[in-house]
Amino acid sequence: MWNETPSNEAPFVKVEGLTKQYRSDLPPVFENVSFSIHKGEFICIIGHSGCGKSTILNALAGLEQATRGGIVMAGKEVDGPSLDRGVVFQSHALLPWLSVEDNIAFAVRSRHPRWSRNQVAEHGARFLKMVGLKDAEKKKPAELSGGMKQRVGIARAFAVEPKMLLMDEPFGALDALTRGVIQDELLRICADTRQTVFMITHDVDEAILLADKILLMSNGPRAHIAEIVINTLPRDRQRETMHHDPQFYRLRNHLVDFLVHRSKQLQVNRNLKAAYGEPVVVRPGLDSLKVVASRDEAIPAARVATRPA
Numbered sequence: 001m002w003n004e005t006p007s008n009e010a011p012f013v014k015v016e017g018l019t020k021q022y023r024s025d026l027p028p029v030f031e032n033v034s035f036s037i038h039k040g041e042f043i044c045i046i047g048h049s050g051c052g053k054s055t056i057l058n059a060l061a062g063l064e065q066a067t068r069g070g071i072v073m074a075g076k077e078v079d080g081p082s083l084d085r086g087v088v089f090q091s092h093a094l095l096p097w098l099s100v101e102d103n104i105a106f107a108v109r110s111r112h113p114r115w116s117r118n119q120v121a122e123h124g125a126r127f128l129k130m131v132g133l134k135d136a137e138k139k140k141p142a143e144l145s146g147g148m149k150q151r152v153g154i155a156r157a158f159a160v161e162p163k164m165l166l167m168d169e170p171f172g173a174l175d176a177l178t179r180g181v182i183q184d185e186l187l188r189i190c191a192d193t194r195q196t197v198f199m200i201t202h203d204v205d206e207a208i209l210l211a212d213k214i215l216l217m218s219n220g221p222r223a224h225i226a227e228i229v230i231n232t233l234p235r236d237r238q239r240e241t242m243h244h245d246p247q248f249y250r251l252r253n254h255l256v257d258f259l260v261h262r263s264k265q266l267q268v269n270r271n272l273k274a275a276y277g278e279p280v281v282v283r284p285g286l287d288s289l290k291v292v293a294s295r296d297e298a299i300p301a302a303r304v305a306t307r308p309a
């Protein structure tokens with residue numbers, strides 16, 4: 001069965017009532033966004049372009065200030081960037097004049113300024129090996145393929161050993177084959193290190209492969225987290241075989257249906273100022289689609305379809 005974080009465990013990250021309004025003459029991009037992340041959880045967020053996913057990720061990183069609401073990580077308010085939160089962007093942002101190993105060493109030194117040269121090199125080498133790039137350590141970024149550069153970016157983020165890893169569509173620019181290889185690596189590394197991850201993706205299959213929970217955002221403006229979908233596939237799922245499990249299609253259909261139909265309906269309701277509440281927690285395909293509310297109170301499945309945004 002799947003692993004679900006026990007509800008009595010205190011969340012590692014708590015996002016409460018987050019609202020972002022870039023311009024006072026325009027409605028907020030998103031409003032009243034609340035969710036929690038437990039230690040070791042892999043969270044994916046999915047939603048249409050412009051609903052505010054990157055803004056939420058940047059707020060988690062401490063790079064963007066919310067208009068209202070707040071974020072607390074490990075009991076401390078997030079009010080600026082920190083090495084405790086590593087970010088991997090779609091463009092890997094490597095330093096072009098440094099070799100692969102020096103790019104990693106540069107980041108490791110920022111975390112451990114007192115470490116000797118050897119300590120820094122050994123630590124970095126471990127993470128390069130993890131992403132299968134030990135043989136490319138002397139190369140400059142310009143000599144690497146897109147997939148290799150992205151792997152260096154991932155190794156660099158892991159080498160700093162952040163308490164939370166934030167990834168903004170990290171594989172968006174990669175071809176399907178390379179993407180698959182790196183997804184497998186990421187899955188293995190996360191299983192080994194129990195890294196806490198928050199990741200934006202537009203790829204439903206990627207979310208099902210990687211995430212423990214998938215946050216579904218309605219369309220903007222005034223977007224919000226409409227549902228928290230629990231991934232009910234076993235945690236040791238494999239990219240090549242997970243589609244043999246009938247539960248994969250129940251999850252997939254639920255996510256696609258949200259993106260194609262429900263995310264728009266939710267926005268229409270929102271613009272009509274319909275009442276909305278906390279996101280519902282959903283386990284598609286289980287318990288005859290029984291939906292369990294975030295406060296763990298069982299509610300009938302019919303409410304999913306009729307529930308206003």
Ligand SMILES: Nc1ncnc2c1ncn2[C@@H]1O[C@H](COP(=O)(O)OP(=O)(O)OP(=O)(O)O)[C@@H](O)[C@H]1O
Pocket residue numbers: 022029047048049050051052053054055056
């Ligand atoms: N600095 C800014 N100033 C004004 N508006 C902004 C700024 N940054 C983002 N926006 C607007 O906020 C909205 C949300 O942007 P954001 O990049 O967070 O969305 P997203 O869901 O990540 O989109 P995508 O999936 O296309 O990357 C967009 O309408 C965007 O134009």
